[in-house]
Amino acid sequence: MTEKGTGKESLALYIHWPFCVSKCPYCDFNSHVRETVDQAAWRDALLADLAHEAERTRGHRLSSIFFGGGTPSLMPPATVAALIEAAGRHWTMHDGVEITLEANPSSVEAARFADLARAGVNRVSLGLQSLDDQALRFLGRAHDVTEGLDALATAQRNFRRVSFDLIYALPGQGENAWRAELARALSFGTGHLSLYQLTIEPGTRFAALAAKGELPECDPDHGARLYEVTQEMTEAGGLPAYEISNHARPGEESRHNLAYWRYLSYAGVGPGAHGRRGGAFTRRHRKPENWLKALGRNGHGIEEETPIAAADRAVEALLMGLRLREGVDLARIADLAGGDAPINRDALRRLEQQGLARLEGERLRVLPPGMLLLDRILADLVRV
Structure with missing residues (x-):
């Protein structure tokens, strides 16, 4: 962003x-x-x-x-x-x-x-x-x-x-x-x-x-x-x-x-630190001695740097963003996915009828009563 x-x-x-x-x-x-x-x-x-x-x-x-x-x-x-x-x-x-x-x-x-x-x-x-x-x-x-x-x-x-x-x-x-x-x-x-x-x-x-x-x-x-x-x-x-x-x-x-x-970029530094930046997931060596050796060998302590597929980025952004009171912008989720946002529309209609979620324009939010059931709602709503 x-x-x-x-x-x-x-x-x-x-x-x-x-x-x-x-x-x-x-x-x-x-x-x-x-x-x-x-x-x-x-x-x-x-x-x-x-x-x-x-x-x-x-x-x-x-x-x-x-x-x-x-x-x-x-x-x-x-x-x-x-x-x-x-x-x-x-x-x-x-x-x-x-x-x-x-x-x-x-x-x-x-x-x-x-x-x-x-x-x-x-x-x-x-x-x-x-x-x-x-x-x-x-x-x-x-x-x-x-x-x-x-x-x-x-x-x-x-x-x-x-x-x-x-x-x-x-x-x-x-x-x-x-x-x-x-x-x-x-x-x-x-x-x-x-x-x-x-x-x-x-x-x-x-x-x-x-x-x-x-x-x-x-x-x-x-x-x-x-x-x-x-x-x-x-x-x-x-x-x-x-x-x-x-x-x-x-x-x-x-x-x-x-x-x-909000699924923004973050960089991780030091043993065991994770990051997500440039469309990739990074994980540094967890054991301090291994991290130091990698740093001396490579100039950084990264053990894993893996590109995140567009579909996975969209799912991760939904799972994280729906924890927030502000919810998520489905247009941004669709951009991350490179297509449609991975939302089960039938489940969304049911959740709206039950007063557990609301879609206003492109802004999707889990409502306060739905936060009590967030894990179940995410399992129904997000197409993995």
């Missing part, structure tokens, strides 16, 4: 820092624990990988930078500053470029927030997960509520924009308990919240507990009710949903994540 008046395609940049300094309860990168890291060597390697992506995306205008991965908030601020500065040399920056860093709510990481803000980070996404100590223990988190809220306060002092996430529909969590927790979350005044229902993914500790009957799944009707409560309270609190699980004040939406959901 080209920015109006610039002639330049928008680009989001994802930078993956793979390391955790101790066994990390927040991610699956425990094989990447390092007590010491050669910071100068890693800074140079990330800069080289970034330069390769810049060469492949000439003429793009950078809309966002997102530092994610293992524990990116423990990346040296000098490295963060160097990467931001290099991005500004390689690309034209969008006015007010969004520069986000993912952080765990620990006192160790919060102590670095001021330095990271001076390095150029202007938005932080904090993994609070819950405002209940018992729930945090169930989720396997290392922090408690007090430490998490101290980190949140520090973030709000240092960054112009702050987001945090919570998980709900936990075992035994009733409607009143979730209402109280969400009201407290809204009272902190951040401009963005990510609110996710607990899901049981294969291969996780939760899946093992569920298989042994030690983790009862949330009753679907109860989960639906909690979802409705979430929509009502965030709307009333001035942070309406703009994506199925993400809520923001108008203008505070995550520009970086919108690039994914």
